Amino acid sequence: MLAKGLRSAPRAHGRPGPLPSCVPTHVAPVRAHQRRGLAPEPRPTQARAQVLVQSGDTAVQQASTSSTTNKSTVPKANVWEIDFCSRPLLDERGKKVWELLICDPDRNFEYSEYFPNSKINSAELKRTIEKLLAQAGAERPEKARFFRSQMQTIITKALTDSGIKAVPSRRCFTVMSWINERLDTVYKQDPRYSDKAQSLFQLDLGPPEALPDALRGEQWAFVQLPLGTLLKMLKKVDEAEIFGGSFSLATVGLQELPSDILIPGVVVFSRRALPLAAWTNGLEIAAVKADVARSCLILETGVNQRWKYGSWKPNEDSIGEAEGWEIAKQSVKGVHFLAVQPDPDSEDLNGLWLLQDSEPPSI
Template identity: 35%
Template sequence: MIASKRSDLKKTDWEIDFYSRPIIDENGKKRWELLITSTNNFKDKKTFKWEKICPASSVNSIWLKDAFDEAIDEAYSQGWDKPSVIRCWRSSMKTMIKRAADQIGIELISSRRTYSLLEWLIERERSFYPQQKGYTGVNLAPPSNPITNQAIPLPEEVRGESWSFASLSLNTLREADEWEIEFSNLIPIKDSINENISIPGIRLFSPKRSLALAAWLGGLEPAKLLIEGTQIILEAGQADRWLVTDVEEEAKKVIENNFQNTKLYADGLQFISVQKSPEENSLDGFWMLKDIEEY
C-alpha cells in the first residue's frame, strides 16, 4: 500500500460489500466478490469504484486486508486518498471486515447509509450478473434482509420537545450545501427527478438541546423514515428502528402519501432536520435520507 502525501487527493468515505453473488464458478463454488465505492459527494459526480473476485477458499480477513491495500493503491492512482471510514450494512460480514479494516487503520461503521453501494449492487444484479457465465438466476446475496426489529422510542438525548412534518422543493434542497448547518450529511440529487416534486421530511425542535440532539442523531446513522400504523419510524445504523412519534390517522395518511410519492417519483429522497424552533432559520442538524426499495 502506497502512503499518500499529496495534498490534492480527493477525500471521502467508502461503502463496501463482501459477499457471494448469484454465480457458480468453474469449480462449482459460489463466486465471492468485493465491491467498493466512494460515498458520493452532494454535487461532485466523480466516483471511485473498485471490484475484485475472491476465491471461495480465500474468504477471510487476510485476503480482504490485501484487497483493501490494492484498492487504496488504485484509488491513489486515480486521485483519491485513503478513506478514514468505511461503511458496511451486511451484519453477517461485519466481524471479518472489521478485522481487515483495523489492520490498515480504517474505522468501520455499521450503517445503511450506503446508498451509492446499494444502487450499484442493484444495477449489477439487474444487468451485469445475468450476463455472466455460471449465473444461477437465484439471488444468493439479496441487497438486504427485511428489518424486523421492533421499533423502540428514540434515546432521551435525541428526543425533541416537539416536531412537525415538512416538505422542501427540489430547488431548495439542491442548495443545501450552502446552508449553515452544524451537523449534516447530504446525498446527491439525480438530474432526472421532476423539479415539481416536493421532498418530505420531519423537523425536530429543541430550544435548549438542539445542538446536542443533532450530534446524537448523526451518531445513529439515520437511513430512512417510514410510516407503520400510526407511527413514524426512523431506520438507522445497521438494524436499528426508532419510534419518532405517533400521529393521528388523518396526518398519517398525508405523510404516508408523501413518502410514497417521492419513493415512486423522486428517488426515495427524504430528510430529517434539527433546529431550536419553527421560527429559527438556522439548522443544527440536517440529513438527507433515501428509501430504497431493496432495503
C-alpha cells in the same frame, strides 16, 4: 430559516391534512404540531432529530468487469462504501463466486474484484485494501460503511487492521445502487450466471425500540420542500457549516428529478437544537417512516436499528396526513429529509439529512 422556506401541508381547522399532490402557489410557514408532544430533552448536551422530513482460485481472483470505464481506481475520498458477498455466479466447481465492491459516495472511485469462496476471510480482504492504498496518489479514508450485518466480523477486522473505521450503516446508497445496476449489466451477462446461485438478501428488522431520552426533541411536523431549494441547503452540510448528511442523486439514478418537485420531510424543533443535531449526526440515519399502524414515526439507523421517533393521536386527519406523506415519498423514489432547528420562526438550521427509503439489493 428552514421553516420559512418549507411548504407545509394544508390544515383543516389547524389540524394536519394530507399532503397536496401538486406544488402550492405560495410558501406557508411551518407550524409545530404541539399535540404531538415529544418528551422534554434531558439536561445533558445531547440531541434528537425527527424528520418527516472458473475454475480454480487464480481464475476467479481477478478484477471483475466494471459497469463504467471512466472511474478512477485510485481512492481519494474520506469515506468508502463496501460490499463483500457472494454473487449469482458459479465457478467450474459449482461454487459461488464472491465479489468485493468499493466506491466513494459520489462514485468517482470504483473498485471491483472477484474472489473464490475459499479466500473469504479478513486477511484476504485486508491485502486487497492495502493493495489499493499502495497505489500512487491513493488516500486512506477515515471510515468505510457496509450494510451486511452477516459480514461484520470479516469486514470490521480487515478495515480496523488497515487503520479505517468500520461503520455498519444502511447509508450505503451508492454501493447498493451499484449492485442493483450490476445485476443486469454484469452478472446476468456473465456465462457463469445462475439463478440457483442467487441468494436473496433480507434485512433482519425487529420491532422498533423506545427512543433514548437523549435523542428527544419537543415538537415535530411533516413538511415538504422543493428539490432545488433542498439541494442548496445541503451545500451547508457539504461545506461543514451545519451537521447532516447528503448524497448525490445521480449515484442512485435520480438525477432527472425536476428542481421544483416537492420532497417530503420531517422537521424537529428543539430549544437545544445544536446539541441535538450534533448527537443525531452520529446515528447513521437511513430513513424515516410514518407507521400508521403504530401511530408513530419510525427512525431507522445503522444496519437494522429502529426507533419510535414521535407519535400522533390516531384520527382521520392524522392518518390521512401520514399516509399522504408516505405516498409523496414513494413518488420521488423514497427520497426524503430530516431537519433540526430551534423553532418554526428561527433563522437557524442546525441539522439536515438527505435520506432514501429504498429496499436493499436483492442479492
